[in-house]
Amino acid sequence: MDIPTQSTRVLLNARPTGRPTHADFQVETVDLPPLATGQVRVVNEFCSVDPYMRGRMNDVKSYVPPFALGEPLVGAAVGRVVASEADDVAVGDVVLHGDGWRDVAQLDAAAVRVVEEVPGVPTSAFLGILGMTGLTAWVGLTQIARFREGDAVLVSGAAGAVGSAAGQIARLKGASRVVGSAGTPEKVAALVERYGFDAGIDYRAAPIRSQLPDAAPDGIDVYFDNVGGDHLEAALDVMTTGGRVALCGAISAYNATEPQPGPDNMTNVVTRSLTLTGFTLAAYQHHMPEFLAEVGPWVRSGELVFDETVVDAVGDVGRTVDAFLGLLDGENTGKMVVRTA
Amino acid sequence: MDIPTQSTRVLLNARPTGRPTHADFQVETVDLPPLATGQVRVVNEFCSVDPYMRGRMNDVKSYVPPFALGEPLVGAAVGRVVASEADDVAVGDVVLHGDGWRDVAQLDAAAVRVVEEVPGVPTSAFLGILGMTGLTAWVGLTQIARFREGDAVLVSGAAGAVGSAAGQIARLKGASRVVGSAGTPEKVAALVERYGFDAGIDYRAAPIRSQLPDAAPDGIDVYFDNVGGDHLEAALDVMTTGGRVALCGAISAYNATEPQPGPDNMTNVVTRSLTLTGFTLAAYQHHMPEFLAEVGPWVRSGELVFDETVVDAVGDVGRTVDAFLGLLDGENTGKMVVRTA
Numbered sequence: 001m002d003i004p005t006q007s008t009r010v011l012l013n014a015r016p017t018g019r020p021t022h023a024d025f026q027v028e029t030v031d032l033p034p035l036a037t038g039q040v041r042v043v044n045e046f047c048s049v050d051p052y053m054r055g056r057m058n059d060v061k062s063y064v065p066p067f068a069l070g071e072p073l074v075g076a077a078v079g080r081v082v083a084s085e086a087d088d089v090a091v092g093d094v095v096l097h098g099d100g101w102r103d104v105a106q107l108d109a110a111a112v113r114v115v116e117e118v119p120g121v122p123t124s125a126f127l128g129i130l131g132m133t134g135l136t137a138w139v140g141l142t143q144i145a146r147f148r149e150g151d152a153v154l155v156s157g158a159a160g161a162v163g164s165a166a167g168q169i170a171r172l173k174g175a176s177r178v179v180g181s182a183g184t185p186e187k188v189a190a191l192v193e194r195y196g197f198d199a200g201i202d203y204r205a206a207p208i209r210s211q212l213p214d215a216a217p218d219g220i221d222v223y224f225d226n227v228g229g230d231h232l233e234a235a236l237d238v239m240t241t242g243g244r245v246a247l248c249g250a251i252s253a254y255n256a257t258e259p260q261p262g263p264d265n266m267t268n269v270v271t272r273s274l275t276l277t278g279f280t281l282a283a284y285q286h287h288m289p290e291f292l293a294e295v296g297p298w299v300r301s302g303e304l305v306f307d308e309t310v311v312d313a314v315g316d317v318g319r320t321v322d323a324f325l326g327l328l329d330g331e332n333t334g335k336m337v338v339r340t341a
Numbered sequence: 342m343d344i345p346t347q348s349t350r351v352l353l354n355a356r357p358t359g360r361p362t363h364a365d366f367q368v369e370t371v372d373l374p375p376l377a378t379g380q381v382r383v384v385n386e387f388c389s390v391d392p393y394m395r396g397r398m399n400d401v402k403s404y405v406p407p408f409a410l411g412e413p414l415v416g417a418a419v420g421r422v423v424a425s426e427a428d429d430v431a432v433g434d435v436v437l438h439g440d441g442w443r444d445v446a447q448l449d450a451a452a453v454r455v456v457e458e459v460p461g462v463p464t465s466a467f468l469g470i471l472g473m474t475g476l477t478a479w480v481g482l483t484q485i486a487r488f489r490e491g492d493a494v495l496v497s498g499a500a501g502a503v504g505s506a507a508g509q510i511a512r513l514k515g516a517s518r519v520v521g522s523a524g525t526p527e528k529v530a531a532l533v534e535r536y537g538f539d540a541g542i543d544y545r546a547a548p549i550r551s552q553l554p555d556a557a558p559d560g561i562d563v564y565f566d567n568v569g570g571d572h573l574e575a576a577l578d579v580m581t582t583g584g585r586v587a588l589c590g591a592i593s594a595y596n597a598t599e600p601q602p603g604p605d606n607m608t609n610v611v612t613r614s615l616t617l618t619g620f621t622l623a624a625y626q627h628h629m630p631e632f633l634a635e636v637g638p639w640v641r642s643g644e645l646v647f648d649e650t651v652v653d654a655v656g657d658v659g660r661t662v663d664a665f666l667g668l669l670d671g672e673n674t675g676k677m678v679v680r681t682a
Contacts, residue, residue, distance in 0.1 A: 264601060
């Protein structure tokens with residue numbers, strides 16, 4: 001294979017208002033400079049698109065700085081090294097790094113992490129179940145919500161990559177009941193049939209608040225929240241005393257242009273002695289070995305299954321934008337990844 | 342003194358809708374039966390009225406069962422034993438018990454706790470700073486919000502009994518800044534001048550959300566919430582990353598007949614990795630010795646001051662209702678107690 005000399009990448013053209021559109025993005029192809037000492041050139045096999053990226057498109061202070069206007073977007077990617085001027089990274093290595101949204105990346109070797117391929121598992125797994133996605137599910141459940149064997153667990157956005165992992169980890173660790181919500185009948189069916197949830201709720205069929213009591217007749221001890229809004233409100237109705245909520249995301253609010261009212265039953269937090277804990281993964285990366293030790297065997301044995309929705313952007317990097325918009329619209333089942341090679 | 346043979350007490354006549362009125366209560370005088378073996382008769386010196394009692398007047402499941410219609414109200418009281426058929430409680434003992442809202446109580450000795458009078462301190466202190474009130478403040482700050490020396494602390498309802506104790510304990514334990522909110526200019530002045538807060542906010546003068554950023558220019562690490570509603574929303578705006586909120590009460594919602602919208606900035610809980618923990622004291626009573634060991638000396642030395650608003654109900658037990666309604670309207674400074682003897 002010839003070593004590529006150009007990189008095609010996606011820029012942030014404008015800050016989206018509400019739902020992003022294609023006009024907010026722009027694709028450009030640039031010539032790469034010669035490799036400097038210590039640098040590597042990587043052909044990205046897969047790039048990740050994630051809900052948190054929507055937040056970075058706004059010009060607001062958050063746990064990660066906003067994307068700069070007119071600059072290339074970034075995000076997790078996995079690829080193969082095609083050229084190296086670094087001692088510790090070799091041509092042919094599979095590496096994880098942060099220069100996604102492009103087909104070819106060039107960066108300091110210090111900014112990549114070499115990973116060991118797992119036979120029969122595509123490298124995209126390092127963007128998902130064996131990477132940040134799986135770790136987020138595990139950390140939220142075990143470290144944030146302090147899951148205990150026998151807990152009844154609710155997961156929102158449960159057909160998503162994090163949600164389906166969280167529900168399965170709860171089941172494998174001995175939950176008394178695992179309930180999930182999703183936005184289509186097909187996804188709800190997958191929760192039960194594919195991921196082994198005890199019950200699934202289609203939150204578009206009727207308000208989740210009206211459906212949840214039947215799905216969780218004995219209440220919920222642990223809620224893994226990816227959605228916020230009406231889902232959090234519904235959960236607060238049925239949480240048991242001493243219940244714990246891990247707040248992992250708030251998809252319901254990402255596109256909102258007006259502040260959204262919060263749950264109208266926050267007094268339950270007091271009267272039921274609930275704990276709501278928001279988290280981002282930054283402070284929990286050190287749990288990766290413990291996570292891999294517990295979850296890795298389940299993935300290899302097939303006890304824990306994972307799905308990917310792969311958008312093919314080979315030769316058309318602009319399709320990364322389609323993948324991102326589809327993610328925000330809930331078109332994915334499992335982790336949304338973009339194939340770029 | 343003759344041993345009283347009657348008890349005058351307050352019944353719940355109707356379940357209040359919104360703000361309670363006198364029509365929701367009824368006063369009755371009954372003859373007491375002869376003391377049975379193991380019982381004591383207590384002349385109540387002080388009875389407590391507390392915000393949580395409003396919740397018990399609704400017919401809804403909560404952490405304490407609702408008051409029964411047509412039955413006497415109950416609540417914390419401190420009094421002196423005037424007759425005893427129990428081995429371990431003597432005439433003249435000062436006892437804490439749960440049969441308040443009345444002038445004379447008769448109950449099993451097992452249901453009272455003998456306390457040791459502190460010279461120069463009225464027995465009403467056992468209903469407040471040296472009792473559940475002080476313990477609530479200490480538990481919320483140290484066990485729930487995990488206060489650390491150097492934290493910037495916000496207390497809402499800060500001129501109240503729990504709030505003024507929480508703010509002072511925070512100061513005495515080394516807070517970098519203590520900010521409180523209250524509902525009148527006089528109370529706000531007391532926060533700074535009497536309780537040693539660094540800043541006070543009059544939440545009736547302007548929305549707290551607009552005032553708080555100036556009062557807490559470096560943000561808030563620990564929020565002790567007695568109010569909920571707009572106060573919690575304002576706090577979530579300024580909480581620092583990793584901040585902790587102890588949710589102790591929600592006075593703003595107690596009289597609401599419609600569900601109140603929650604904070605419109607709940608996504609901050611995720612992006613700033615906040616923890617919101619509701620609590621009631623039931624699970625934390627065992628901290629009483631640790632609490633008394635730390636806070637007792639501060640009370641005796643005068644480093645920690647406390648206020649009481651005493652409503653005189655001697656000979657007119659019905660004035661307990663006035664005290665309770667005044668509490669809900671914020672007419673008290675410090676602990677609201679009712680003198681019944």
